[in-house]
Amino acid sequence: MKLFDALWKDAPLATRGEITPKLGFLLTVLLAIVWLIPFLWMGVATLRPVSDGINAMAELMPSLKPTLDNVRDAWEIGDFPRYTLNTTIICTGILLVQFVTITLAGFAFARLNFAGKTLIFYLFLMQLMLVPVLLIVPNLKLVAQLGLYDTLAGVMMPFFASAFGTFLMRQAFEAIPTELEDAALIDGASLFQRIRHIYVPLSMPSFSAFAIISVTSHWNDFLWPLMVINSPDKRPLTVGLSVFTKTAEGTQAWGTIAAGTLMVIAPLLVTFLIFQKRFISSFVTSGIK
Amino acid sequence: MRSISRRDEMSLAEPAALPVATSAAPRLHVLKRFTSSFKASLPAYLLLLPSLVFLALFTYGAMGRVLIDALYQRATPKAPVRFVGLDNISAVLADPAFTGAVVNNLIYAVGTVVPSIALALLFALALSRTHAVNSALRAALFLPVLIPMVAASALFLFIFLPNVGLLDYYIGRLLPVLPNWLGDPDIALYAIMVITVWKNAGYYMLFFLAGLQAVPEDVMEAAHLDGAGPFMRLRYIILPELKPTFLFVTVIAILNAVTQVDHVFVMTQGGPSNSTNLVLFYIYQQAVEHYDVGKASAATLLTLAALMGLTALSFRTMANREGGP
Numbered sequence: 001m002k003l004f005d006a007l008w009k010d011a012p013l014a015t016r017g018e019i020t021p022k023l024g025f026l027l028t029v030l031l032a033i034v035w036l037i038p039f040l041w042m043g044v045a046t047l048r049p050v051s052d053g054i055n056a057m058a059e060l061m062p063s064l065k066p067t068l069d070n071v072r073d074a075w076e077i078g079d080f081p082r083y084t085l086n087t088t089i090i091c092t093g094i095l096l097v098q099f100v101t102i103t104l105a106g107f108a109f110a111r112l113n114f115a116g117k118t119l120i121f122y123l124f125l126m127q128l129m130l131v132p133v134l135l136i137v138p139n140l141k142l143v144a145q146l147g148l149y150d151t152l153a154g155v156m157m158p159f160f161a162s163a164f165g166t167f168l169m170r171q172a173f174e175a176i177p178t179e180l181e182d183a184a185l186i187d188g189a190s191l192f193q194r195i196r197h198i199y200v201p202l203s204m205p206s207f208s209a210f211a212i213i214s215v216t217s218h219w220n221d222f223l224w225p226l227m228v229i230n231s232p233d234k235r236p237l238t239v240g241l242s243v244f245t246k247t248a249e250g251t252q253a254w255g256t257i258a259a260g261t262l263m264v265i266a267p268l269l270v271t272f273l274i275f276q277k278r279f280i281s282s283f284v285t286s287g288i289k
Numbered sequence: 290m291r292s293i294s295r296r297d298e299m300s301l302a303e304p305a306a307l308p309v310a311t312s313a314a315p316r317l318h319v320l321k322r323f324t325s326s327f328k329a330s331l332p333a334y335l336l337l338l339p340s341l342v343f344l345a346l347f348t349y350g351a352m353g354r355v356l357i358d359a360l361y362q363r364a365t366p367k368a369p370v371r372f373v374g375l376d377n378i379s380a381v382l383a384d385p386a387f388t389g390a391v392v393n394n395l396i397y398a399v400g401t402v403v404p405s406i407a408l409a410l411l412f413a414l415a416l417s418r419t420h421a422v423n424s425a426l427r428a429a430l431f432l433p434v435l436i437p438m439v440a441a442s443a444l445f446l447f448i449f450l451p452n453v454g455l456l457d458y459y460i461g462r463l464l465p466v467l468p469n470w471l472g473d474p475d476i477a478l479y480a481i482m483v484i485t486v487w488k489n490a491g492y493y494m495l496f497f498l499a500g501l502q503a504v505p506e507d508v509m510e511a512a513h514l515d516g517a518g519p520f521m522r523l524r525y526i527i528l529p530e531l532k533p534t535f536l537f538v539t540v541i542a543i544l545n546a547v548t549q550v551d552h553v554f555v556m557t558q559g560g561p562s563n564s565t566n567l568v569l570f571y572i573y574q575q576a577v578e579h580y581d582v583g584k585a586s587a588a589t590l591l592t593l594a595a596l597m598g599l600t601a602l603s604f605r606t607m608a609n610r611e612g613g614p
Contacts (some may be wrong), residue, residue, distance in 0.1 A: 007422060020519040021415070028415035031408070032429040035487065038444040039432060041455055045447075057447070058458030101343070104336040114330030120337060127348045133548045133569070134592060137576045137585045138354035139347055161343035191332065220437035222551040223569075227577060238439040242555045245443045254447050261443045265436040272435050276428055283434070284495050 045258035046070050057254050070259035077247065077256065080263050082233055083240035090155050090225070090236055091215045097160045098214060099207065105161075106169025107195055111181075127163040133223055140227050150230040159218065165210050168285065172206035173199050209282040212275075219268060237264045355593070358586035370583075377587035387588060389563050390571040393478060397567060398546035400478075401485040406538055408490040413497030414527070427498075430491040438488065438551035445484050446471075446556055474564035477557055481565055484552050489545060493538045500534035501527070543599055547592065568592050 007025070040060055047066040048057070056063075074080065108114070109121065132139075139158050140149075148154030176199060184194050200207075222238040229235055235243070241264050248257045272279050359377050361370040381387050412430055416423040433441060448455040449470035461467045470480040504527055512522050550567045553559060559566035559574070568588065576585035 007418075007420065018519055024411060025415045028412055028426065028430075031412075032426045035433065035491070036429050037455070038441070038448060038487075041447070042444055054453050057453055058455045060455075101340045105340040108333040108336040112330075112333040112336070114333035115326045116330070117333075120341075123344065123349070124340070127344055130348055130352070130593070131544055131548045132347070134589060134596075135347070135351040135355065137572060137582065137589055138351040138358065140576070141354065141358075141582070142346060142351070157343070158347040161340040161347075163344075166340060216435060220439075222437060222439050223554070223573070226554070227573070238437045238551075241437070241443060242439050245439075245446065245555065249446065254450075257443055257447065261440045265440045268435050269432070272432075273428075276424075279435075280427070280431065280495060283431075283492065284499050 042258045042262055045255050046262050048255055050255060054252060054254075070255040071263070073253070073256045074244070074259040074263060078240060078244040078260050079232070079235075080237075080240065080260070083235055083237045083264075084267075086152060086234060087219060087236040087238075089152055091218045093152070093156045094159045094218050095211055095214050097156070098162050098165055098210075101161050102165035102169045102210070103195060103200060105166040106173055107199060109166065109170040110173035111178075124163040124166055127161070132158055136224060136227055139224075143228055149228065150234065151228075152234060154228045155221075155225045155236070158224070159214075162210075162214070164286070165214070168206050168210050169203065172203040176202050208278065209285055212279055212282040213286045216268060352593070355586045355589050358582050359590045360583075362583040373583070377583040378591070381584055381587045381591065384584075386563060386566060387568075387571055390559075390566045390568045393563075393565065394547065394567045397478060397482060397485075398543055400482045401489070401546050402539060402542040404482075405486045405490045406493055406535070406542060408486065409493035409538070410497050410531075412490065412494040413501055414523075416494075417498060417501045427491075427494070430494060432491070433488045434492040436488075438484075438549060439555055441484055441488055442552040442555035445480075445552070449480055449556075471557055472561055474561045477561060477565045481552050481556065485546070485549070489542065489549075493542065496534050496538050497531065500531045504530045540599060544596070547596065 037060070041058070044060055044062050045057060047068070047070070048059075048063040049065050049067045049069060051065075052059075052063055105124070109117070135158075143149055143154040143157065146154070146157075148157065180198050180202075181194055184198055189197070220238065221236070222242070225236045226239050226242075229239060232243075241260060244260050245257055248254075248260070360372060360374060362373040362377055363370050412427075416427050451457060451469050451472065452461075452467065454470075456470065457467050468476055471477050508526060509522055512526055517525065547567075548569060550569050553565055553567055553570045554573075557565040559570050569592075572585050572588045572592070575581045575588060
């Protein structure tokens with residue numbers, strides 16, 4: 001009970017004796033445990049040998065004879081190295097182009113005055129509202145017309161411009177004192193030099209926040225690559241995992257499915273556990289991705 | 290590129306010079322005025338160009354193409370397209386699969402938005418003070434947000450597996466008859482809702498946590514001294530303060546209920562007997578499985594239109610948040 005009280009030691013003195021907040025806390029703890037159960041099962045089932053039989057598959061107590069056989073099977077059945085490579089190419093490609101487009105556009109909104117600024121601002125804002133995934137049908141047609149059907153470039157292209165990123169950079173650039181730019185201006189720095197050497201280096205936290213949001217959301221994209229990609233060797237992780245799950249489900253190889261799922265989400269989970277604070281603050285700024 | 294930067298330096302060096310000159314010009318010089326303001330704006334346009342090209346192709350252009358595609362149809366898959374007016378729209382509206390998908394999506398939206406927001410609020414209230422224990426609990430609740438919906442589906446396929454799955458193994462024993470969670474048309478939609486709530490509650494929690502920072506602690510304490518219990522304080526101090534957060538989160542949650550449906554693809558394919566068919570899955574089926582771009586576009590158009598009211602609402606919220614240009 002002492003430990004429990006310690007959690008409330010910084011609460012206002014008057015409210016410390018109340019029961020309801022503590023009940024709410026207990027309920028949250030219980031739910032947090034429930035929330036973790038699928039992950040727990042994934043870990044336990046990955047290490048469970050096939051010899052334990054299908055009836056022990058749901059057991060959350062780890063097997064006494066842990067084995068990596070499931071990981072090996074998943075690695076061999078699914079083409080996970082290839083899928084990982086494809087997803088990495090997609091996420092990196094999108095992010096690099098986005099860095100360029102959002103820096104330039106963000107700078108224009110933050111520091112330049114131009115005719116039609118409000119109109120163009122709202123044009124950008126509209127992209128935040130028109131969730132891209134709803135436009136899969138016309139965009140698939142366009143990608144096919146551009147000759148990019150079944151290519152990774154086709155998967156990346158619709159995301160090259162980002163209104164969210166543009167607004168994020170605009171906010172970051174606006175916070176930079178103009179005196180710095182004026183000084184560079186006197187030294188004869190060109191527009192691109194000023195962006196490159198003053199604005200970009202001073203906005204690294206915003207770039208990393210944007211990178212976190214962009215990479216997680218495109219790492220997890222499923223429907224769009226499912227439509228654009230046809231050849232098995234160009235599948236990203238999500239599409240690969242769904243095909244792999246279909247195959248393994250038929251043979252009831254749940255340990256292998258757990259191992260495959262673990263491989264797909266491990267990179268994100270590990271990165272999250274290392275950069276927890278940064279992830280959480282980035283997701284708060286994200287709102288609509 | 291050098292000439293652009295020079296022009297830009299001019300406008301930066303003498304920001305007041307241009308407006309004065311143009312406002313003094315008589316009406317006859319409208320064209321000249323336009324040209325000079327265009328010239329002054331040119332560097333900005335060039336910086337915006339890369340973004341605008343992609344927005345034009347994949348956002349505004351896409352909307353235009355949906356509008357046009359919805360008006361055309363092929364008699365047979367090989368026949369040339371011909372103009373059919375609103376026939377596609379009426380065909381979609383008359384399609385029981387579509388109306389069924391809309392009804393399912395409405396149930397799905399209500400059944401995911403309300404519980405995930407309620408849970409998010411509970412989590413945020415319980416974990417609002419920052420210390421190591423709460424940070425760990427927040428991380429646990431946030432984990433599902435990070436993983437792909439497809440990975441969540443793979444895990445829940447086993448959780449919902451009849452007889453040997455996780456749910457039946459631990460909880461199903463308490464029931465006299467084991468339900469077939471994903472195989473029963475009356476239950477399947479609720480089963481996939483569980484996944485959505487599990488996946489999103491932690492995300493919405495973050496916004497409530499941020500919103501709770503704005504609730505002043507001394508007001509809470511004063512209310513307590515006046516005899517307000519926890520529920521009174523929630524009702525009269527916290528909830529009014531969180532109103533903008535509620536609005537914002539509700540909009541995102543509704544958008545998610547329409548767009549985030551990957552688990553339908555992996556787990557149920559819209560079945561059994563269309564009971565988990567949602568609007569986006571219907572659109573996908575029409576376009577990819579039936580090669581019916583006209584009908585798919587018409588359904589897209591209706592969905593976009595239905596989200597319009599919501600869009601306008603979130604538009605305002607976002608504009609306020611962004612503070613305008």
